[in-house]
Amino acid sequence: MPGPVPISAALTGGERRAFYLRLVDAASSLFHLRQILGHAIASGHHPDLPTTTKLIHRHSELVPSPSSSRSAFPLTLFSSHAQPDLFLLNVFLRCLPPNSALSLFSSIPRRHPRLRPDSFTLSFSLSAAASLSSPTAGLALHARIIVDGLSADRFIGSALTDFYFKFSQSSHAEKAFDQILKPDTVSWNTVISGLVRNCSFLRAVRAFVRMITLGNRVDSTTIAVVLPATAELQDLVFGQTVHCLGVKSGLEAQLHVATGLISFYSKCGDIPAAEILFEEINHADLIHWNAMISGYTFTGCIMSSISLFRYLLFSGLRPNSSTIVALIPVKTPFGREFLCKSIHGFVIRARLDLNSLVSTALTTAYSRLNDMESARKVFDEMPEKTMASWNATISGYAQNGLTEHAVSLFHDMQSRMLKPSPVTAASILSACAQLGALALGKWVHRIITEEDVELNVYVSTSLIDMYAKCGNILEAQKIFDGMPEKNVVCWNAMISGCAVHGYGREALRLFREMSVQIPPTATTFLSVLHACSHGGLVREGQEIFRSMFWDYGIQPLAEHHACMVDLLGRAGQLEEAMEFIKTAPADASKGVWGAFLGACRIHKEATLAKLASEKLFELEPKNPGYYVLLSNIYSASRNFSEAAAIREVANARKLGKMPGCALIEVEDVLHVFTAGDRSHPETSAIHRMLDRLQCQMVEAGYQAETEAVLDDVEDKEKEHVVEIHSDKLAIAFWSS
DNA sequence: TTAGGGTTAG
Numbered sequence: 001m002p003g004p005v006p007i008s009a010a011l012t013g014g015e016r017r018a019f020y021l022r023l024v025d026a027a028s029s030l031f032h033l034r035q036i037l038g039h040a041i042a043s044g045h046h047p048d049l050p051t052t053t054k055l056i057h058r059h060s061e062l063v064p065s066p067s068s069s070r071s072a073f074p075l076t077l078f079s080s081h082a083q084p085d086l087f088l089l090n091v092f093l094r095c096l097p098p099n100s101a102l103s104l105f106s107s108i109p110r111r112h113p114r115l116r117p118d119s120f121t122l123s124f125s126l127s128a129a130a131s132l133s134s135p136t137a138g139l140a141l142h143a144r145i146i147v148d149g150l151s152a153d154r155f156i157g158s159a160l161t162d163f164y165f166k167f168s169q170s171s172h173a174e175k176a177f178d179q180i181l182k183p184d185t186v187s188w189n190t191v192i193s194g195l196v197r198n199c200s201f202l203r204a205v206r207a208f209v210r211m212i213t214l215g216n217r218v219d220s221t222t223i224a225v226v227l228p229a230t231a232e233l234q235d236l237v238f239g240q241t242v243h244c245l246g247v248k249s250g251l252e253a254q255l256h257v258a259t260g261l262i263s264f265y266s267k268c269g270d271i272p273a274a275e276i277l278f279e280e281i282n283h284a285d286l287i288h289w290n291a292m293i294s295g296y297t298f299t300g301c302i303m304s305s306i307s308l309f310r311y312l313l314f315s316g317l318r319p320n321s322s323t324i325v326a327l328i329p330v331k332t333p334f335g336r337e338f339l340c341k342s343i344h345g346f347v348i349r350a351r352l353d354l355n356s357l358v359s360t361a362l363t364t365a366y367s368r369l370n371d372m373e374s375a376r377k378v379f380d381e382m383p384e385k386t387m388a389s390w391n392a393t394i395s396g397y398a399q400n401g402l403t404e405h406a407v408s409l410f411h412d413m414q415s416r417m418l419k420p421s422p423v424t425a426a427s428i429l430s431a432c433a434q435l436g437a438l439a440l441g442k443w444v445h446r447i448i449t450e451e452d453v454e455l456n457v458y459v460s461t462s463l464i465d466m467y468a469k470c471g472n473i474l475e476a477q478k479i480f481d482g483m484p485e486k487n488v489v490c491w492n493a494m495i496s497g498c499a500v501h502g503y504g505r506e507a508l509r510l511f512r513e514m515s516v517q518i519p520p521t522a523t524t525f526l527s528v529l530h531a532c533s534h535g536g537l538v539r540e541g542q543e544i545f546r547s548m549f550w551d552y553g554i555q556p557l558a559e560h561h562a563c564m565v566d567l568l569g570r571a572g573q574l575e576e577a578m579e580f581i582k583t584a585p586a587d588a589s590k591g592v593w594g595a596f597l598g599a600c601r602i603h604k605e606a607t608l609a610k611l612a613s614e615k616l617f618e619l620e621p622k623n624p625g626y627y628v629l630l631s632n633i634y635s636a637s638r639n640f641s642e643a644a645a646i647r648e649v650a651n652a653r654k655l656g657k658m659p660g661c662a663l664i665e666v667e668d669v670l671h672v673f674t675a676g677d678r679s680h681p682e683t684s685a686i687h688r689m690l691d692r693l694q695c696q697m698v699e700a701g702y703q704a705e706t707e708a709v710l711d712d713v714e715d716k717e718k719e720h721v722v723e724i725h726s727d728k729l730a731i732a733f734w735s736s
Numbered sequence: 737t738t739a740g741g742g743t744t745a746g
Contacts (some may be wrong), residue, residue: 159738191738359743
């Protein structure tokens with residue numbers, strides 16, 4: 001504490017100011033600061049401009065969050081000067097909540113006409129505008145910046161960049177950044193962080209590389225903002241390079257950097273590296289613990305995650321809502337049911353805040369358990385619903401096939417005048433894609449355009465997927481071509497779209513174009529192999545499969561093996577397919593034999609089919625599909641007694657099969673047909689059209705496979721064969 | 737002027 005007042009009375013004006021400035025610097029609490037001010041006034045020293053500026057500055061350091069501070073201290077001090085200088089005004093402006101800061105800024109010409117706002121005044125006001133949800137104030141500021149010719153200033157430029165990124169206007173943000181004459185570390189950090197927040201991960205990494213190439217210094221913020229991008233891109237090697245740079249620059253031990261590294265390594269599956277880093281931190285804070293717990297959960301190490309949580313409680317740290325969220329497995333299925341319920345119970349028992357963050361995570365976890373009732377209950381009970389919670393519930397409905405609920409909740413959102421976020425759009429589009437609902441998808445696309453929802457890489461990929469699955473491959477291609485940044489997932493979606501439409505050559509062309517730009521993933525290879533299989537490109541498919549491991553180091557999974565058998569089998573190369581099966585790993589058995597059985601059906605190979613079925617009955621005795629398939633193969637090769645016998649076995653084992661269905665959209669209405677369906681109101685017209693089509697097909701040279709052999713069929717079996725395929729009904733309905 | 741973990745999407 002400062003000593004008695006008389007010391008100050010003995011000093012000259014300049015000495016007295018220096019004395020108080022030193023005291024203010026050393027103040028360690030708000031109470032202390034007020035005492036210093038009291039002493040000064042009592043000794044007749046009314047704080048001059050520099051002392052007041054220092055007092056307000058120290059106050060904002062001690063009370064960092066302006067919005068939570070209700071203290072009148074800075075205001076009283078500022079108001080005591082009728083004619084503040086620009087320095088005092090800037091410091092005061094900075095400690096105000098955003099709306100007050102902006103009204104102070106707009107009052108400058110009237111109340112302080114002699115003061116001309118400088119780059120600090122404008123930058124601070126821009127930050128205030130960015131924190132408010134209305135962009136108008138920031139746009140007016142930008143207009144003024146342009147008029148005053150201040151766009152090249154690095155403070156102003158960085159604030160502008162950040163402002164536009166906060167409103168998801170990435171291209172304006174990057175333009176503002178490009179105008180900065182000499183961007184410094186903070187300017188580069190701003191642009192990298194903005195790109196990451198707007199999901200442009202590849203661009204963020206490129207900006208980081210450019211920053212270094214141009215000789216800029218990196219700081220702990222740079223490392224902390226670029227790491228989430230490398231984690232999202234699953235680029236372990238690049239992240240390790242960033243790590244090395246951090247070590248060489250002596251930044252590894254910084255709090256933010258350590259957290260970023262733990263999170264990065266665990267998201268890339270390198271738990272041991274994350275553990276070493278976590279253990280090396282001297283005084284780990286709650287965020288470090290949360291990052292490590294989340295890393296365990298993310299990679300499916302549920303037991304480690306729970307042990308670390310127990311240890312956290314034991315160590316006396318109080319978990320927060322992020323800790324609870326970190327415990328809820330969203331991406332892995334292991335132990336989800338148990339955890340979800342016990343965590344829900346724990347949150348209630350420990351009277352932890354069941355805030356929007358925890359509720360949203362619970363909603364997601366329940367929807368992944370296919371328990372939409374519990375998910376909806378958590379959502380309904382939320383006092384304040386966030387955008388994430390709306391999206392979690394909508395996507396939960398979509399992923400559980402409850403499309404009507406998803407759409408109805410989306411309508412609900414719109415009636416509350418809530419603008420859909422890119423996540424909302426992607427979730428709803430995924431529902432449309434599953435349903436094949438083109439009209440609904442187009443409607444969502446219109447809303448995206450009308451409401452100016454940012455077309456980020458997720459939304460564009462969802463649109464590609466939706467258009468491809470709903471049959472409009474040209475529109476999918478158009479969106480794909482217009483994307484400024486393409487990542488692996490959108491390339492995969494486009495290739496997979498080509499596969500579905502039978503465009504094998506186009507899929508291969510895309511694959512070649514892609515692989516010179518970014519490394520393909522296991523999913524890419526699956527899509528390309530599908531495309532080869534559907535396009536009859538056997539040699540090309542074999543070449544791709546070989547290259548997958550030898551050129552790209554990706555181990556083929558069960559699905560890839562099954563796809564290869566499908567490729568060979570469809571092309572009639574059953575011998576080769578059989579040889580290939582022998583080389584497949586054990587976990588691929590179901591898939592490869594299933595694909596082989598499918599090929600036997602196409603080529604009516606009853607003997608080989610029997611062999612495949614025996615394997616499949618062993619592997620999956622309760623799957624009715626294989627019985628149906630084998631029975632159909634026997635029917636096709638006129639072995640009706642065997643066909644009936646197989647059905648008997650299936651019936652005896654009480655294996656019912658879910659009927660497949662076909663969906664068709666006519667004039668924006670979705671119609672569903674199952675095999676032999678007569679429930680449609682226009683059923684007689686449909687059957688008339690079907691007959692007409694059948695005649696035309698026969699005239700065109702079509703040879704019916706089953707209908708021609710009906711004479712040999714027993715009554716019961718005949719009923720089954722006559723049952724009209726759902727796809728045929730849908731097509732007949734569309735034609736009628 | 738930038739800033740770590742955690743919820744929602746392809």
